Amino acid sequence: MCGVFGAFSSNHFVAEEVYLGLSALQHRGQESAGVAWIDSGGRVNAIKGMGLLHEALSQGVLAETPAKAAIGHVRYSTAGGSMIQNAQPICANYAQGPVAVVHNGNLTNFNDLRSTLESRGAIFQSTSDTEAILQLLAHQPRRRPFEALLRALAEVRGAYSLVVLIEEGLVAARDPWGFRPLALGRKGDDYYVASESCAFNLLGASFVRDVEPGEVLLINESGMTSYRLPVKCERKWVCSFEFVYFARPDSVIEGRSVYRVRQEMGRKLAKNCPAAGADFVASFPDSGTTAALGFAAESGMPFEAAVVRNRYVGRTFIQPTQKVRELGVRIKLSPSPELFRGRNAVLVDDSLVRGTTAGLVVSMIRECKALSVHLRISSPPVQYPCFYGIDTPSNGELAAAKHSQAEIARSIGADSLCYLSKDEMVEAIGLPDNSLCTACFDGKYVSAHDAECSSSHACREIFD
Numbered sequence: 001m002c003g004v005f006g007a008f009s010s011n012h013f014v015a016e017e018v019y020l021g022l023s024a025l026q027h028r029g030q031e032s033a034g035v036a037w038i039d040s041g042g043r044v045n046a047i048k049g050m051g052l053l054h055e056a057l058s059q060g061v062l063a064e065t066p067a068k069a070a071i072g073h074v075r076y077s078t079a080g081g082s083m084i085q086n087a088q089p090i091c092a093n094y095a096q097g098p099v100a101v102v103h104n105g106n107l108t109n110f111n112d113l114r115s116t117l118e119s120r121g122a123i124f125q126s127t128s129d130t131e132a133i134l135q136l137l138a139h140q141p142r143r144r145p146f147e148a149l150l151r152a153l154a155e156v157r158g159a160y161s162l163v164v165l166i167e168e169g170l171v172a173a174r175d176p177w178g179f180r181p182l183a184l185g186r187k188g189d190d191y192y193v194a195s196e197s198c199a200f201n202l203l204g205a206s207f208v209r210d211v212e213p214g215e216v217l218l219i220n221e222s223g224m225t226s227y228r229l230p231v232k233c234e235r236k237w238v239c240s241f242e243f244v245y246f247a248r249p250d251s252v253i254e255g256r257s258v259y260r261v262r263q264e265m266g267r268k269l270a271k272n273c274p275a276a277g278a279d280f281v282a283s284f285p286d287s288g289t290t291a292a293l294g295f296a297a298e299s300g301m302p303f304e305a306a307v308v309r310n311r312y313v314g315r316t317f318i319q320p321t322q323k324v325r326e327l328g329v330r331i332k333l334s335p336s337p338e339l340f341r342g343r344n345a346v347l348v349d350d351s352l353v354r355g356t357t358a359g360l361v362v363s364m365i366r367e368c369k370a371l372s373v374h375l376r377i378s379s380p381p382v383q384y385p386c387f388y389g390i391d392t393p394s395n396g397e398l399a400a401a402k403h404s405q406a407e408i409a410r411s412i413g414a415d416s417l418c419y420l421s422k423d424e425m426v427e428a429i430g431l432p433d434n435s436l437c438t439a440c441f442d443g444k445y446v447s448a449h450d451a452e453c454s455s456s457h458a459c460r461e462i463f464d
Contacts, residue, residue, distance in 0.1 A: 001246050001389060002088075002104040003028035004182075005199055006071040006163035008170040008219045009190040015065035017203055018072040021192065022053050024199040027248060028104075029074035032087035033057055036100035036165060037067030044098035044165070048087040056087075069170045071163045073102035086128040089165075094138045096145050097167045103130040104195055105159030105180045105389040113156065132156065146171065146218060153216070153229055159239075159388035161211070163193055169220030176229055177237040177446065178213030179388045179437060181253045191219045196251040210254060236435035237446060241390060243429050244379040245350045249290050256430055259290055264428040265378040265420055266294025266348060273418030274299060275346045275374040282306035284333065284349040284361060291378035292348035301346065306339040307361065329360045340368035351379045352408070352419075355399035359412040366413060375414040380422045380441040381405070390440065 003025030007014035018035050033056040034048030049056030053074060073088035089100040107113065110129035113136070118124070122135045136152035137145060145166040153160075159179035164171040172193040174182045185192035185200035186208050192200055197207040211217060213236055216227040238254055239246075249259040269291065281303050283292030296303035310332050345365065352358055358375060365373050381400030395401040399408050409417035422441050426433050439445045 001028050001076060002102075003074040003195045003199075004071070004102040004104050004161060004163045004193075005073075005195070006069075006102075006165070006170050006172060006193045007190065008069045008192075010068065010221055011189070013066055013068060014190070015062040015067045015070045016059060017192075018070045019053070019057060019059050019062045020202050021194055021199040022072045022074050024202050024248075025074055025195055026053055028195060028246065029076040031082045032075045032084070033073065034087050034089050034102075035062060035070055035072040036089035036091050036102075037065060037070040038098050038100075038165060038167065040066070042098060042167065043093050044091045044100050046089050046091045046100060048084065048089070050082075050084055050087065069165060071100055071102050071165045071170070085126045088128070088130060090126065090128065090130050090134055092134055092138065095141050096137075096143070096148070098165075099134065099137060099145055100165040101130055101133055102163050103133070104161045104182075105175065106387060107132060107156050107160065108158035108387055109156065110158075133160075133162070144168065149173075150216060150227065150229065154231060161195060169218050172211050172217040172219070173229075174211045174213055174215055176214035176231040176233045177235075177437075178435075179237050179239050181238075181242055181247070181251075182211040183252075184208045184211055184217070191224060193217070196247055196253070198248045198251040201250070207252060234447070237388075237437035238431065238435055239388065239390075240425065240429060240436045240438050241351075241379075241386070241440060244425070245287055254431055254435075261429050262290035262350070262378065263294035263297075264430075265350075265425060266291035266296075267298040268424045268428055269348070269376050269378050269418070269420050270295040270298035272421070272424065273376050275344075275376065275416065277344055278346045278372075278374055279343045280304045280306070280339075281346045281348060282339075284347070284357065285309040287351075288347075288349035288378070291350055295346065295348050295376065295378075299346075304339050306336050306345065307347075307365075308334045308336060310334065329357050330364075333357075333361055333364070335361065335365045335368050337368040340365050340370040342369060342371060344372045344374070345370055346374045346376055347414075348376045348378060350377070351382060352377050352399060353382050354397055355408060355412055358414075362413045372415040373413070374416045375409070375412070375418075377417070377419045379420055379425055380438075381419050382440050384440050384443040386440045387445070388437065388439075 005021035033053045036046040091100040107129040113132040137148045140148040161180040161182035162173040183197040185205040187205035214229045281296040283289040383400045
């Protein structure tokens, strides 16, 4: 999962605001960060680096950068490796002018696109699927960048929330299925786009609305204009895992407060997965805390902040290797021996993907001499890989795809394990079932028919 941010102003410089917006999206990616802008000479410039935002970029430099439009990105890799060549924004100064692209999601037809483009002479500089969009623009030399972008987006499939910077203005685009969130914000005459609405709060901007699936916004000195891609899909596929895990709780997605959704997930979990005889409820901070508060409220048990998080260590699910994930858990989470000793605990987390975090934390709680540990998960079992931008590419990495519920409970050392059902999760989210993507839980992917709603032949229109 990645975070994208863009800003446009008619009267002041915005590069530092992009940096600040990215700081609110750091939870979405920790491998690299970058910011791009177009200078007074009409050329695109970018600063990129590996690591966290403050390691990769200089806020001071960006504060002095004269740019009235800029875009930025924080990354964790789902397509292409973790290396500086794949850090975004991906930029070019080509025949029709400067262009920079940032992308959240996965293009499912990237291999076909790359093969076709390379056969036409394209030379890829990275292994990122995002570069295919840039190459599609470059292979339309007779069209202005915005027109070329619209045609390019009609050829790609899969998940994309894009922010693009061209001479014609700042562009925000969301795929016709609506897999990944993309929010529009405003402060006076200044416009912002971000992966999540929480990024606007730091800047004093107001959340206006979600960018609609299949919508393309062009923002420039003339204001904002909305366009629609010539693509019609049977239904929405908004990622349910955004509500479960990825989004910050102070964000609003599709009109739903992420905090309220997670709280309701916890309440439903307490109703259908009670833990009789438990003394208190604790959570995996911070991802499971909101659901744990809902669980405690519904069950009448007290909530204890019994697992302490080291605030200087980032998320472990989105770390690129299993070794780093395992070390990160021990550094990041520390159970309190005083609170667990001689007591029965309910431990709530938002999801159980690989089982790495759960197993290590339960083991550490056992070392605190807890009498029993009952694990409650406020989402269904993750049994299927995601091809739309989550780092679960194979069933072999997913605990629930390989083992039964009882086997998982034994392997992680819990006295009991219970999940929220898919129907309960959908009810808690509060959106129609046919507008949510639940593929990682139930294996129901975009149908072959709906997947073809973009173009049945890669680059067909581009090269006509």
